[in-house]
Amino acid sequence: MNTLLEVSGVSKAFGGVQANSDISLKVPEGKIIGLIGPNGSGKTTLFSSIVGYHPIDSGSIKFEDKEISKLRVRQIARRGMLRTFQQTRIYGGMTCVQNMLISTSMRSHNLTSLFVSQKSGEHGRAEELLEFVGLYQKRYLLAGDLSFGQQKLLEFAMALMNEPKLLMLDEPTAGINPTLINGLIDRLKHANQAFGITLFVIEHNMRVIMNLAEHIYCLAHGQMLAEGAPEEIQNDQRVIDAYLGAH
């Protein structure tokens, strides 16, 4: 099995705060991998480091066996690795359909490919994916007028529109109505199995991550605390302590 993403010995500090220290992990192709940890343990920071949002202090990040830790956000996105934001980010002044249409992959395209009609080609797929996340009825509403949970779903659909190889989701179920969470888990699994997108998911909801991930990493205080299968993590005393605030 191929390793899609390999992080080795990555450290990142913000001034005096050591947000990540010596983090190593692997995301194999085709899997769903989880990342958990208490608030402030450095999960989002690690995601940002991986997608090139800020330079790392040391270590190496490889995507498809190529070093990417020096690349810029856009270059990494074009290679097929995408992240969604914990603070959901969509284009508020545009309709849902427009949000989708401009989210297609730029992998095999350049600037001149933007000078074609908005309607060309991808409109059907945009509507299908909106249907898939349950936003079809809202497709001509301004994205900024959607509720927070709906925006989260839209952001997920936009990411799917981009057809990434690896999709990194920062708390996809935060703010989603508990009755809809099971549906969202199914959709994430569907994206993984039917669309072949490898997922790397930050999640606070234990039930969700235990259900979803095949392998889980746990961060605490910026360090890798534990890793393993969901059952192992669930019963790991160190993880339980970290979550119960025994730190």
Add this chain to the structure above:
Amino acid sequence: MSRLIGYAAILAIGIAAPYLFPNYQSQMAELWLFIVFALTWDLVGGQMGYNSFGNVVFIGVGMYTCAIVQVGLFYSVTDYNAAKGGGQTVFTFDVVQYLEGLAVGLPLAAVAAGIVAAILGSAVLGMRGHYFAICTLGLGVAAGQIANGWDWIGAGSGMVVPHAPSGLGETSRFYYYLAFVLAVLTFIVVSWLYSTRFGLAINAIRDDEDKAEAMGLPTTRIKVTAWVISALFLGVAGGLLGNLKRFIDPIEVAFAGASFGVWMVLMVILGGKGTLWGPVIGAIVFQLLKEFFWTYLLGWQRVALGLMIVLIVVFFPQGILGFLRERFPERFGHKVDPALARGAAGEAAK
């Protein structure tokens, strides 16, 4: 269908106007140029969210480039500018020379302004928000100072634009139609742009640039391209404006940040930022008010204009179109961007 009739009516009015109001030809020519200013400003300021106070740079560059080409094709620019005020009449242009000068000068004005936009854009479009706005303000001032000190182009005493030979007929009508064609062309190009993925991309940059970048859009290149497109049209508009004014003062006419530079922003805010028709409507209303103030409130015209600015910003922060759209969403829907309108209508129905 009704849309086609509407466009045809506007074109017909535009063509007939010099015959209907022969006394106002130069003001109307200026109005078409203002529409170009407003449309191109909104491309970057409204649709892309980058508020520029430096677009006058492209007007000035176009203005000087065109005038220099008009002269330089036939005479030495140095001699021409040095002789000014000496009452010399050796620098005359016959009809063929005059037209040739324009035919070469106007396209080169576009090219020069476009190149300047590409260079400046790569340098300043990395800045965001207020930093970008203030930086562009500085660019306008700096450009004026450079022109003010450059002897070859006449420095502080300005440059006389070649006067039209008598064989050409009425020049104000001639320039009216050139400005009219440019405005129509600008409108067509801009509205086409908004129908492409490029239009979506600049809207995405306006709404959340970090997200756009995270999704793989080449944001820097998109921003520079948008500014260059604006500059191409502004360069030609500058070339025409110079010929309309017949005299280029580096600070009062060419790099007139305090007048054209600010006015173009006001027109857009007045009409409605980030809409296709807002800049057009804003430019028309602005020019009417400006001419009214300059005619009837002479001496106080700038005060009146200032007061109007305050009133606009306080009472119509969304502009005329934005205001009307909020009041009558269903009605306005079909005239504005249909997708947006459906969003607005749906919102109202909720």
